[in-house]
Amino acid sequence: MSSLEKKYPYVEVDLKKLRHNIDAVVNICKEQGISIAGVVKGFNGIPETLPLYQESGCTSIASSRLEHIEDARNLGLEGPFMLIRIPMLSEVPDLVRLADISLNSEVEVLRAINEECKKQGKTHKVILMADLGDLREGFWDVDDLVNAAVLVEKELDHLILEGIGTNLGCYGSIVATPEKMEELIQRAEAIEKAIGRQLNIISGGGTTSFPLVINRTMPERINHLRMGEGIALGKDLADLWGLDMSFLHKDVFTLRAQIIEIKDKPSYPVGEIFVDCFGNKGVYEDRGIRRRAILGIGKVDFCLDSQLEPRLPGVEVLGSSSDHLIVDIQDCKEELKVGDILEFDLRYSTMVFLTGSRYVRLEIKQ
Ligand SMILES: *Cc1c(COP(=O)(O)O)cnc(C)c1O
Numbered sequence: 001m002s003s004l005e006k007k008y009p010y011v012e013v014d015l016k017k018l019r020h021n022i023d024a025v026v027n028i029c030k031e032q033g034i035s036i037a038g039v040v041k042g043f044n045g046i047p048e049t050l051p052l053y054q055e056s057g058c059t060s061i062a063s064s065r066l067e068h069i070e071d072a073r074n075l076g077l078e079g080p081f082m083l084i085r086i087p088m089l090s091e092v093p094d095l096v097r098l099a100d101i102s103l104n105s106e107v108e109v110l111r112a113i114n115e116e117c118k119k120q121g122k123t124h125k126v127i128l129m130a131d132l133g134d135l136r137e138g139f140w141d142v143d144d145l146v147n148a149a150v151l152v153e154k155e156l157d158h159l160i161l162e163g164i165g166t167n168l169g170c171y172g173s174i175v176a177t178p179e180k181m182e183e184l185i186q187r188a189e190a191i192e193k194a195i196g197r198q199l200n201i202i203s204g205g206g207t208t209s210f211p212l213v214i215n216r217t218m219p220e221r222i223n224h225l226r227m228g229e230g231i232a233l234g235k236d237l238a239d240l241w242g243l244d245m246s247f248l249h250k251d252v253f254t255l256r257a258q259i260i261e262i263k264d265k266p267s268y269p270v271g272e273i274f275v276d277c278f279g280n281k282g283v284y285e286d287r288g289i290r291r292r293a294i295l296g297i298g299k300v301d302f303c304l305d306s307q308l309e310p311r312l313p314g315v316e317v318l319g320s321s322s323d324h325l326i327v328d329i330q331d332c333k334e335e336l337k338v339g340d341i342l343e344f345d346l347r348y349s350t351m352v353f354l355t356g357s358r359y360v361r362l363e364i365k366q
Contacts, residue, residue: 002358008258008341009297010361011354013043017249019052021231024247026057029213029225037062037082039206039228042348043253043355047071048364054078060101062226066091069098084226086129086137092116101125103165105137107148110156117158125162126152127203130187132180134172142187149191163201163224164188169208176209178217185221206230207237214243229348236348253351255308255344255360257325261294262338267328277321290330295342298323301357302350309345 026036038058040049045068053061054077061072064085072081080100087095087102087109095102096116104110104126117124130145131138139145145164152161166184168176181204188202204212204222207230212218214237230237234248268286276282278299298320302308305320314332317325329336336342346354354360 007361008256009295009301009359010256010363011346012254012256012363012365013046013049014249014252014254014365015048015052016365017252018049018232019056021234021248021252022052022056022058025210025227025231028247030057032213032216032218033220033223034204034213034218035059035224037084037203037224037226038231039063039084039226040068041065041084042228042232042352044068044352045071046355046362046364047075050075050077059224066094066098070094073098082226087113093120096120096122096124099124101127101162103127103129103137105129105131105139107151110148110152110159114156114158123158123160125160127163127165127201128152128161128191130164130166130184132166132168132174132183134166134168134170134174136167136171138166142190145187146190146194150194153195161195161199163199163203164191165201165203165224165226166205168205170206176205176212178212178219181209181212181219181222185219188221210237211241211243233347233351235345251345253346253355254311255297255302255346255350255354256341257295257297257344259293259336259338259340259342260296262291262329262336264289264291266290276319282319290328292318293327293329293336293342295325295327296323297325297360301354301360303353304349307347307350309347311343311345315342 029036036058037060038053039062041063045063050072060080060082062082062084069081083095083099083102086105089112092112093116113124128149129138131140152159168174188199192198201224202222203224206226209225210230232252234245234250237243238245267290268284300322305317308317316328318328319326
């Protein structure tokens, strides 16, 4: 912790609004027989948010990072806790100690988890991942998938085969369609045939699979989703997918940053143009002399300035460097001055970077 007294920049997290969003998503899914793992990695597992996921109807608290699960344990939360990045061999002991269930795609890792469970006198549930074309994690070959399932079921006696899952819309930008979900169900049924019983969980993906719930086109056997962004922000579903997400608060997270300079300047750089401070070729439009403000926050904190959305009408993000954010305020009706505070909505990338920056305070609104 730093002893600096400066207040800005900070991110405010409104816990009441977050709880509303968790409940809204859980309830819509429940109506369709789908349970929810509440994913907290998108805001670095802010500890104050974790009890909300525990108290709500989420059937587990999930993250890609064991640190968040450890925080939740330290808060005395009971879980169950799910690790949703397939485990590193080096984190298997911590996985078994901290998490109840994990997503997996490597037989070598499954064997290691089983051995570790023996040492710790525990059992661990696993969901096997199937890659349906997004080309991130998961078994590609169906026989490999079924063989791994049989191995877990019949030989790895400290592991419980809980189900099967997939992930879409992450690396390969593949859309979750009813057809993709049917492919997942087919793989589940191949496993069920081989092990002679039904699987408990068929996990259809993350937020990018939620449109099928909203549109009521999710095949019946999909009974689980792992939702992060769609609960915390709901922005992508509204803006990119054109869904009516009015039942969610879009302002659970608010960034507040302070203005450190206001001046009228040319909009087009003056001199010989080369590359910016990150080695990129900038794009600049000559709109004549414009009124601009600089805020005391930068790429180090949010990474992508295009994913910051000013709330005040007439404020437009122009660009940023490591420690400065430049906005056009020419068309803003309010008389802004140095020291004023501007508010921004976040999107996934700005949420994940800002909540992880040591230079950005967090303020929890109860
Ligand atoms: C991040 C992640 C999720 C949640 O993604 P959102 O888009 O935030 O809902 C679900 N499953 C896996 C495997 C993930 O890595």
